[in-house]
Amino acid sequence: MAEVLVLVDHVDGEIKKNTYEMLNAARRIGEPSAVVVGTPGTTSKLADGLAAHGAEKIYVAESDDVVNYLSTPQVDVLAALVERVSPPAVLIPAGADGREVAGRLAVRTNSGWLNDLVDIDGERAGTHSIFGGAFTVQSHVTTDTAIVSWRSGSLEVEEQSGAGTQETVEVPATDASKSAKVSNRAPIVGGDRPELTEASVVVAGGRGVGSADNFNVVEVLADSLHAAVGASRAAVDSGYYPNQFQVGQTGKTVSPQLYVALGISGAIQHRAGMQTSKTIVAVNKDPEAPIFEIADFGIVGDLFSVAPQLTEEVGKRG
Numbered sequence: 001m002a003e004v005l006v007l008v009d010h011v012d013g014e015i016k017k018n019t020y021e022m023l024n025a026a027r028r029i030g031e032p033s034a035v036v037v038g039t040p041g042t043t044s045k046l047a048d049g050l051a052a053h054g055a056e057k058i059y060v061a062e063s064d065d066v067v068n069y070l071s072t073p074q075v076d077v078l079a080a081l082v083e084r085v086s087p088p089a090v091l092i093p094a095g096a097d098g099r100e101v102a103g104r105l106a107v108r109t110n111s112g113w114l115n116d117l118v119d120i121d122g123e124r125a126g127t128h129s130i131f132g133g134a135f136t137v138q139s140h141v142t143t144d145t146a147i148v149s150w151r152s153g154s155l156e157v158e159e160q161s162g163a164g165t166q167e168t169v170e171v172p173a174t175d176a177s178k179s180a181k182v183s184n185r186a187p188i189v190g191g192d193r194p195e196l197t198e199a200s201v202v203v204a205g206g207r208g209v210g211s212a213d214n215f216n217v218v219e220v221l222a223d224s225l226h227a228a229v230g231a232s233r234a235a236v237d238s239g240y241y242p243n244q245f246q247v248g249q250t251g252k253t254v255s256p257q258l259y260v261a262l263g264i265s266g267a268i269q270h271r272a273g274m275q276t277s278k279t280i281v282a283v284n285k286d287p288e289a290p291i292f293e294i295a296d297f298g299i300v301g302d303l304f305s306v307a308p309q310l311t312e313e314v315g316k317r318g
């Protein structure tokens with residue numbers, strides 16, 4: 001069976017859920033091989049989790065360069081492995097970093113790129129969800145390898161054990177890879193809340209929230225539900241909430257068990273980032289707001305009246 005490469009998404013020694021989804025997806029078309037690119041010592045913490053989710057092989061690429069040079073070390077490692085094992089597909093998370101890796105890798109290996117897949121239909125074929133989920137599109141590439149960026153939240157995570165055989169590979173350190181250097185890392189704001197793309201509950205606010213100070217209403221409800229906070233682009237552009245929390249086509253894609261939209265109209269570009277949420281609750285004072293078309297529970301009302309009542313009710317139920 002052909003090896004299918006999966007780039008492991010990990011932060012601070014924790015594997016992100018989308019890695020497990022990609023291992024499941026890879027299993028459908030071949031033997032999943034996890035590729036961990038990290039600083040020295042990273043992999044020892046991750047190997048058990050990867051094997052428990054189906055990785056037959058784990059390629060370990062560790063170097064201090066990894067944190068210094070943006071995405072190029074990941075591209076270098078994957079490009080060398082593509083040349084060596086000729087996989088039918090390489091799966092990469094479809095976040096901002098992942099898309100950069102995927103695009104560069106596609107050019108470097110002369111491969112076709114299937115962007116933002118929600119399903120795998122064959123060795124070099126898959127399904128995209130487009131225009132805010134209004135359509136699905138099947139496509140395939142004709143090159144030997146498909147570079148796939150995988151949309152988080154598209155598949156269930158299943159435990160299935162793999163051999164997890166480890167092999168060390170080099171992180172090439174070419175001058176070209178070092179042309180852009182990381183000069184500063186700003187701490188992420190958001191306190192102890194779960195990471196937006198990993199959270200099982202997201203409470204998001206839109207332009208209807210009205211100001212940065214008012215976003216407190218969103219945060220208080222989020223904290224009562226141990227949720228992450230999200231924001232529409234209009235809320236971000238208005239300066240109500242930081243850009244890193246934007247949900248949507250040009251923001252993050254989330255797929256939580258519960259998505260609560262407060263004062264969000266439900267534009268197609270917003271839906272693109274949240275419509276696969278399992279349960280959607282919308283609070284909007286306009287009964288015609290498009291968000292109600294996809295909401296499982298809709299409340300027509302003023303968010304400043306409804307959200308505190310929800311917070312109080314959640315508090316009563318512990």
Ligand code: FAD
Nearest residue numbers: 206207208232233234248249250251263265269270285303
């Ligand atoms: P609005 O559309 O202004 O809606 C505000 C809503 O709040 C209204 O429905 C109103 O009835 C309601 N409201 C007002 N006051 C209250 C109240 N007190 N209580 C209850 N409800 C109230 N948008 C994104 O979100 N994410 C993206 O990634 C994104 N990418 C884009 C990319 C492109 C190329 C383009 C062109 C647009 C993109 N947009 C994106 C913008 C998108 O088209 C919408 O403009 C945006 O989503 C609107 O945000 P909103 O729903 O918060 O604001």
